[in-house]
Each structure stands twice: as C-alpha cells, then as structure tokens.
Amino acid sequence: MSLNEIVQGFHFLRPWWWLLLPLLLFILWHLRRLRLQSRRWQTVCDAALLPHLLISEHGVRQRRGPLLMVALVGLMTITALAGPAWKQLEQPVFRDQAALVLLLDLSRSMDATDVKPTRLTRARLKLIDILNQRKEGQSALIVYAADAFVVSPLTEDAATIVAQVSSLKTTLMPQQGSRPDLAIDMAQQLLIQAGAQHGELLLITDGLENVPTDKLESAVAALTEAGYRLSILGVGSAEGAPIALPDGGFLKDSSGAIVIPRLDDKALRDLAQQGAGHYQAMRVDDLDIATLLDGAWLEREVSLEESQGFKADQWYEEGPWLLLLVMPLVLVLFRRGQLLVVCLILLPVIATVPRDAQATEAEHSSSWWTALWLTPDQRASQAFKNSDAAQAAALFDNREWQAAAHYRNGDYQQAIDALAGIESADAYYNKGNAYAQLKQWQAAIDAYEQALKREPEHADAKYNLELVKRQLEQESGESGDSGESASDDESQSDASDEEGEPSQSGESQQGESQQGDAQQQSRSGGSSGDPSDAME
Numbered sequence: 001m002s003l004n005e006i007v008q009g010f011h012f013l014r015p016w017w018w019l020l021l022p023l024l025l026f027i028l029w030h031l032r033r034l035r036l037q038s039r040r041w042q043t044v045c046d047a048a049l050l051p052h053l054l055i056s057e058h059g060v061r062q063r064r065g066p067l068l069m070v071a072l073v074g075l076m077t078i079t080a081l082a083g084p085a086w087k088q089l090e091q092p093v094f095r096d097q098a099a100l101v102l103l104l105d106l107s108r109s110m111d112a113t114d115v116k117p118t119r120l121t122r123a124r125l126k127l128i129d130i131l132n133q134r135k136e137g138q139s140a141l142i143v144y145a146a147d148a149f150v151v152s153p154l155t156e157d158a159a160t161i162v163a164q165v166s167s168l169k170t171t172l173m174p175q176q177g178s179r180p181d182l183a184i185d186m187a188q189q190l191l192i193q194a195g196a197q198h199g200e201l202l203l204i205t206d207g208l209e210n211v212p213t214d215k216l217e218s219a220v221a222a223l224t225e226a227g228y229r230l231s232i233l234g235v236g237s238a239e240g241a242p243i244a245l246p247d248g249g250f251l252k253d254s255s256g257a258i259v260i261p262r263l264d265d266k267a268l269r270d271l272a273q274q275g276a277g278h279y280q281a282m283r284v285d286d287l288d289i290a291t292l293l294d295g296a297w298l299e300r301e302v303s304l305e306e307s308q309g310f311k312a313d314q315w316y317e318e319g320p321w322l323l324l325l326v327m328p329l330v331l332v333l334f335r336r337g338q339l340l341v342v343c344l345i346l347l348p349v350i351a352t353v354p355r356d357a358q359a360t361e362a363e364h365s366s367s368w369w370t371a372l373w374l375t376p377d378q379r380a381s382q383a384f385k386n387s388d389a390a391q392a393a394a395l396f397d398n399r400e401w402q403a404a405a406h407y408r409n410g411d412y413q414q415a416i417d418a419l420a421g422i423e424s425a426d427a428y429y430n431k432g433n434a435y436a437q438l439k440q441w442q443a444a445i446d447a448y449e450q451a452l453k454r455e456p457e458h459a460d461a462k463y464n465l466e467l468v469k470r471q472l473e474q475e476s477g478e479s480g481d482s483g484e485s486a487s488d489d490e491s492q493s494d495a496s497d498e499e500g501e502p503s504q505s506g507e508s509q510q511g512e513s514q515q516g517d518a519q520q521q522s523r524s525g526g527s528s529g530d531p532s533d534a535m536e
Helices: 003-009 015-037 058-082 121-134 159-163 180-193 213-225 265-274 286-296 319-333 339-351 358-366 368-373 376-385 389-395 399-408 412-417 425-437 439-454 459-495 501-526 532-536
Strands: 084-092 099-105 139-146 146-157 197-204 229-234 279-281 311-317
Touching: 003 058, 003 084, 003 311, 015 058, 058 319, 084 146, 084 286, 084 319, 099 121, 099 180, 121 159, 121 197, 121 286, 139 180, 146 159, 146 180, 146 439, 180 197, 213 265, 229 265, 265 279, 339 399, 358 368, 368 376, 376 389, 376 399, 389 399, 412 425, 425 439, 425 459, 439 459
Parallel strands: 099 139, 099 197, 197 229, 229 279
Antiparallel strands: 084 311, 139 146
16 A cells, blocks of 8 residues: 555544543643652752752653653553554455255165165265355254254354265164155254254255155245245156165065166156255266256355455454554563553553443444444444444445445345446446346346456356346246247147046146246245345
C-alpha cells in the first residue's frame, strides 16, 4: 500500500476507547503532584538554596523517566484498544453450514457381484470419494438393514468417518432386511438435534424391493417438510447377479430358486424426486459424483457460502502489534510498584469487558452511544453479524455490503439494484447469483459473462455460467417434451376409446402423479441443475 492509501484509509474501529485519555492525563497529573510533594526539602528549605542541596539536576531528570514511560504505555494501550486500521482484506460474507448424512445399505443384496468385486465394496469406495471431496460442513454416516444404526454422528472431521468405512460389511447387521425409512427417520433426528438449517441425505442402495412403501413415503414426506432433501446413488445393474454365500453357494428363495437382485432405476429416481433431491446410478468413473456435485448438494450445497457467495472487504486491525511494543515497556515498569499505575489505567478496560459479547453487540447496535461513535457501515456490520440482515441493509453505505445484506435477507431484486453501476467482476458475479435466485436465467448468464469479460480467470463465475446454461437448456427441453407428451396423450386417448375405463383411470392416476411431482419440484426450488438450489 502507498502512503496516500494508508492516510486515506486510516481510522479507528472502536474510537470510544479514546474516552480513557482524560483518565490517563489525570493519573499522570496525580503522579507528578505526588512526586513534587515527595520533595520534602522544598518544605523546609528556601527555594534559592534548594539547587545547592540536590546532588544534581541529572537526578531530577532521571526521576522523570518512569512518568514518561507510564504516559507512553498508557497512550499506546489506548491506541491499540481503539483499533487502528487502514488496510482491507477480502472476506466471504457467508460460510457453509450445510450438513450431509450418508445412508449406506448393508442388506444381503449388496453382496451381489454384478458390480466387481461386489456392490458393497464399490459403494464403500464411492462413499470415501465423496467424503474426501467434502471440504467443510458436518457429515454423518448411518447403516441399515432390518434396522438402522449410527456409525458416526454429525462431525466436521470427515477423516474419522473414512477410517470406519472399510470395516462395514453385511454380516455386521444383527438381522437382515431393508428398512431405509428407519434410516431416513434417524438421519432427520440427527439434523434436528444438531440445529442444521440445511441438510442433505444421500442414500446409497441397490433397490427398494420388499420395502414397506407407506412407511417409506411417510418418512420422505416428513423429511421434506422439515426442509431437508434426499438424494440417491444407485448401486448395481439392471441385469443383476447372484448373491454369493460364505460356503461357496448362492442365496436362494423359499422355492429353491437363486435370488438375483436387480437395480430398479425408476423406483429410486421417483423416490429421489419425492425427496426433492437427485438420483444418479453408480459408474466406474467419477462422473456419478461429478453429476451430483453439479446438482449442487455437496461441495457447493445450498448457498455457495464460502467460495461462491457474496464477497466484500473487511478492515484488518493493526492494534495488536502495538500491544507487542507495550509488553517490554511494562517489564521496565515492573519495579517499585510502578506497574500498579498501568493496572489503574487498564482497570476500566477490565471492568467493561462484556460477559456476553453477543448481548453487548446487540445493545450497541440499538444504542445512541453507538450511533455517536460508529459510522453507519460499522453499525450495519454489527447488525449483519447478529443476523439482522434487514437492519444491515438499511444502514450500509457501502453498496456491495448493502447488496450482500439484501441477498441474505432474500431480497434478490434489491441486491441487484444495489449493485447497479458497479463495474467490477465481483459485482457482476454477485448480480448473476441474485438473478439465478430469481430464476432469470438469461439475465444471470449475461451477468456472469460480464464478470468473465472483466476477469477471465474468475473460476466461480465460470462454474455458475455453465450451471445456468444447462438449467436453461433443460427447461427449454422440458417445455418441448411436455408439448410432445400432450400430443401423445391425445392420440393415446383416441386410440383407447374402445378399451373403456381402465385407460381413463390410468390417465387420471398419471395426472395425479404429475401433479405431485410438480409440487415436490416447487418445494425443492428447481430441478437437479438449478443453481438457485446452491444459492438459497
């Protein structure tokens, strides 16, 4: 930074600490008065004779040293407490708080060998890959068969879960069966107990055969009503394979036929849609994980809070460096009780330390005293930290911070208006995020392109641009498909007039199913490629 930039940006983050300056001056005046009174010769000797009785003037000057030292320590301490700052650092406005609960199927069918070496082995490897790519946020692992068990509760240490995955086998389960509904209920309880506002469930299974449908649908409905989503990673193949037993034979049913479990993509896809999530069949490569990542439920889940959220500058405080200079001076004063003076200076500081920092900040935010000493941006920053986004938006003078507050409050159009006229790459990128929340895909694309025009290496803008383009293409494709579907329905209806009521009943049920799907999509905020899911 240049000297001119330092001078222009220099200010104090907590200027009210300068109110201690009169107290420091009073202490210095009192100490000087005591020093003068301690010269007892002045009370018994004539002033003209006093210089001849003193050893030297050097002794007088030497006694002034501690007083100047106290003044210097006090002044530097007050300056440090006032929070001098002149440099800004870019800080993310949001932080990823989403939680991910992994549900692993340990029923006997996971030992099938249609996916080499077995379905369960491949599922464990995929689970480890997902955890290794998850940089932040809490994760948990639940396994299930006839019952569900928590392997690891919600934790930010994904390595702890990874260390336990390799030991998971179907033989660990006390009773065989398939009850994913119990696992979903248990996962929801984990999220609620952890206070997670945003949560994802990833069900890793090879099918829903012999699963009580009513209980499963009830569990998924309760999950979505609580604000969480269910995604599914399907394991296996449509051809299936026998289930090998430890004795070298194959699992057979009650009639003696060899059991061959097959992957039912349609049932799993429908369940994921009902859970407002996404479905992907397991692949040999990493495209399945990449697809789920593009679906915005893992690394970029819910709000692009860390790497792709709003960004703004925060003042970097230089005061602690002054305290490092104060420490050796305090050591010099550590003689003949002079350190007591420093304690007297710092006594108001100790007495005013809040017992509850958050409560004190809330009081300052509404206090006229705060309004007297803090700029509107500083008061808005406090309101923002206290999750009062509406108050922060009303107080901010800085338009980019004001846009961030509107965005967090869900006022996306106001966030766009606040960024109007700002030509930086970050401003256009943030406008693109807001347009995406409003599902104005073309406007979002234009904003991201403007950001890339100013900063071609803006990785976040590149990612969101591709995501929005895919969403726009998907919606255009769905519109075309719906038109073709309507035409086909008419032709089928004409062709089935001779078949009577069964065809009409089937059409009615299909319409109800479509209506239910539409409601689930509306609750989830869009389909799998919707970037607004990632920026809620």
